[in-house]
Amino acid sequence: MTPSNTGKGPVGQDVRAHIPVLLSEVLQALKPADGETYIDGTFGAGGYSRAILEAADCRVIAIERDPTAFSNGQPLVAAFGGRLSLVPTTFSDMEHAAREEGVDRVDGVVLDIGVSSMQLDDAARGFSFLREGPLDMRMSQEGPSAADVVNHAEEEDLANILYELGEERRSRAIARAIVKARAEKPFSTTKELANLVERVLGRPRGDEKHPATRTFQALRIHVNDELGELERVLSAAERLLKPSGRLIVVTFHSLEDRIVKHFLQERSGKSAGTSRYLPGPSTPERPPSFRIVNTRGVKPNKMETDANPRARSARLRVGVRTDAPAWDAR
Structure with missing residues (x-):
């Protein structure tokens, strides 16, 4: 996202x-x-x-x-x-x-499923690895924060969050490093986590995304049940x-776009669903509830x-x- x-x-x-x-x-x-x-x-x-x-x-x-x-x-x-x-x-x-x-x-x-610039640009909200701030990421400002997840989740659970919600291929290495580091000092800021991920994955080259991009995405999606x-x-x-x-939906990541695409395909009778x-x-007893306007998306x-x-x-x-x-x- x-x-x-x-x-x-x-x-x-x-x-x-x-x-x-x-x-x-x-x-x-x-x-x-x-x-x-x-x-x-x-x-x-x-x-x-x-x-x-x-x-x-x-x-x-x-x-x-x-x-x-x-x-x-x-x-x-x-x-x-x-x-x-x-x-x-x-x-x-x-x-x-x-x-x-x-x-x-x-x-x-x-529906616009993107994270707002207001949230991203406010360092105090803890959404961005580019700005020093508390490791928070809660949109509603209630419930467990990203710091709570990073500091208390089991290593396997952390790895699964990073892999499934961030599509991070080296999720296990990052989770292992997090667990080792938090044993000495709990994570409290965005930079602490971003720096650790950078040490595990290496510094970005040229126009490459920052190595912490997928980790931060995964934690934000998890914390907010997006x-x-x-x-x-x-x-x-x-x-x-x-x-x-x-129904008009703007998404900003393949995970969300896939959900919207499959929903409309299923409800229009064009897919078995995943x-x-x-x-x-759809079946004769359950006719299509939607007609798709733009198959490929805009x-x-x-x-x-x-x-x-x-x-x-x-x-x-x-x-x-x-x-219907x-x-x-x-």
């Missing part, structure tokens, strides 16, 4: 200067219309919410699990005079959030969307990636809800 510049600027910065990734493509797929209601499941600094509300006389229910981003979003809520609601919860809880706002079904759901959240929110969106409602969370292909153009290198790995996928029942309707 590569960080995204999704209109989520540092505290106090003018968020209008931050353009969400694939914004025009998202709006083209969503087709905002007067009187419709949409969910922005990943509010950040409100880049998508603002653009949707400016495109039509519609309503947006936005969701944000980060307390800092939630607080910073209040001026935007006030600016749109009741058309924007901001709910402090995880996006997998969007059904409850919608009900709290008096909404049973919606016309569109937009893949589980994504699985759950896709099913929640399926239940919430009206017939012809649009996810342990999702059911198998990537940013060169102009966008030149302006925002963090957008390079972004991919947008779109599904349109059919009138949700596969796992509650």
Whole structure:
């Protein structure tokens, strides 16, 4: 999951200067219309919410699990005079959030699964190996931190986290080194961990990624249960969307893109499925609940990636809800 510049600027910065990734493509797929209601499941600094509300006389229910981003979003809520609601919860809880706002079904759901620039650029949040800060990585600022995982997880569990969630081929060597080092001094900062990974894997050459990239990605995904959240929110969106409602997801890493791709393939009857969370292909008793709009996904153009290198790995996928029942309707 590569960080995204999704209109989520540092505290106090003018968020209008931050353009969400694939914004025009998202709006083209969503087709905002007067009187419709949409969910922005990943509010950040409100880049998508603002653009949707400016495109039509519609309503947006936005969701944000980060307390800092939630607080910073209040001026935007006030600016749109009741058309924007901001709910402090995880996006997998969007059904409850919608009900709290008096909404049973919606016309569109937009999800940007990237880590926000606001979180990445704030050293105190501990997301980046490039900045010295506490080894935290919690989006909600609650629960076990990355330091807790690094300092207390069993060596085999650490290796599995790094391999499965970071696709780190030398996960066992890194886990072994972590366990040895923490016996002398527990890890507390991002630089301590990044330096250890660099000692194990070696310094990067030329344009190579920093050796700690995959380790930090894996820990962040684990700490925030990001893949589980994504699985759950896709099913929640399926239940919430009206017939012809649009599901628009921007991902920044192959792990997440694979989940979204397989979900839409399965729900459209095009795949037997590979996810342990999702059911198998459609049958006459369970007709397709989605129609896929873009089979290959949409990537940013060169102009966008030149302006925002963090957008390079972004991919947008779109599904349109059919009138069939949700596969796992509650």
